[in-house]
Amino acid sequence: MPTGKKLIYPILLSVVLLWGLNVVMIKFLTQQMSPILVAAVRMPLAGIILLFFVFKKYGLYNPSKKQWGLLFCIGLISVCLHQLLLGYGVSVTSSTNASLILALNPLTTALLASIFVQEKFTRNLGLGILLGFAGVVLVVFSKSPEGTIQFSLIGDVAMVLAMLTYVIGGLLIKKLLENPIPTLVVTAYSTLIGGLLLNLGTLVSFGPAVYGQIHLSSTAILVLLISAWGATALGTLGWNDGIKQLGANRTAMFLNGMPFASMFGGFVFLNEKIAWIHILALILTTLGIVIGSIPKTKVILLESCKQ
Numbered sequence: 001m002p003t004g005k006k007l008i009y010p011i012l013l014s015v016v017l018l019w020g021l022n023v024v025m026i027k028f029l030t031q032q033m034s035p036i037l038v039a040a041v042r043m044p045l046a047g048i049i050l051l052f053f054v055f056k057k058y059g060l061y062n063p064s065k066k067q068w069g070l071l072f073c074i075g076l077i078s079v080c081l082h083q084l085l086l087g088y089g090v091s092v093t094s095s096t097n098a099s100l101i102l103a104l105n106p107l108t109t110a111l112l113a114s115i116f117v118q119e120k121f122t123r124n125l126g127l128g129i130l131l132g133f134a135g136v137v138l139v140v141f142s143k144s145p146e147g148t149i150q151f152s153l154i155g156d157v158a159m160v161l162a163m164l165t166y167v168i169g170g171l172l173i174k175k176l177l178e179n180p181i182p183t184l185v186v187t188a189y190s191t192l193i194g195g196l197l198l199n200l201g202t203l204v205s206f207g208p209a210v211y212g213q214i215h216l217s218s219t220a221i222l223v224l225l226i227s228a229w230g231a232t233a234l235g236t237l238g239w240n241d242g243i244k245q246l247g248a249n250r251t252a253m254f255l256n257g258m259p260f261a262s263m264f265g266g267f268v269f270l271n272e273k274i275a276w277i278h279i280l281a282l283i284l285t286t287l288g289i290v291i292g293s294i295p296k297t298k299v300i301l302l303e304s305c306k307q
Contacts, residue, residue: 008245015238022231023098024265025223027090032220033213035087040202041214043083043195045228046236050188053237061185070176071189078169079194080201085162093155095265100135100278101159103285108167124291131288135281183240191232
């Protein structure tokens, strides 16, 4: 095994750990300022770092008009709308609920890809999707021993929509990458476009004075930088490298660890409780992802044997 492939596994584990903790970090930041401000500040910070890597590797890269159109759609849907929904969702629901819903990303991608880009849909993939959604339904409608519902329906719906916007953006990225354009360029440019749209929306909705409301402690600034530069920027680079070396399916399997990281982070840093229903939901979601992901690999192997 080449050295690069040996290194990619710890890199992906680090990325998923960061992404899981990022849910906790965003929840912490939304306690300091509004979700739209968190997104408006985070995404340009991430985009600037990514743009630095683009300039270093490719210089001033100029996409075609068609590519710019797709980049704008990706920035609008999977960056701007996704971050708004994510920021609001984690601010009104628990980081555990949020991470379990986000863990449905691979299965939802497979389902939508089978509908819109004609990828094969198998029986096991359907079973995986049902198990995954069963896990989410369990945690969303769970009740405490006192009989009170432990969730914000609006927050959980926002998280589902956040997950869907990211998946739709991923399908647009797949379409864009059919043309000769580097993944790093797509990531950097769409992040900057989304960040610009977030700030334009903030200015139109609240006016320039809203930025004067940003008063962060040194701890909050550190969390913001780790979230933007670590989880969003460097995490995306590591994830894209994983897709390049291992393929999308094998890389997506690492997302199984994201709810663990969020649960642990929420327990340690936000004093959130972990109930048995969360563990059961996590098991169902993880089983769903495993069952839903394996058959595609088997199909590919069988087709290779026939050729």
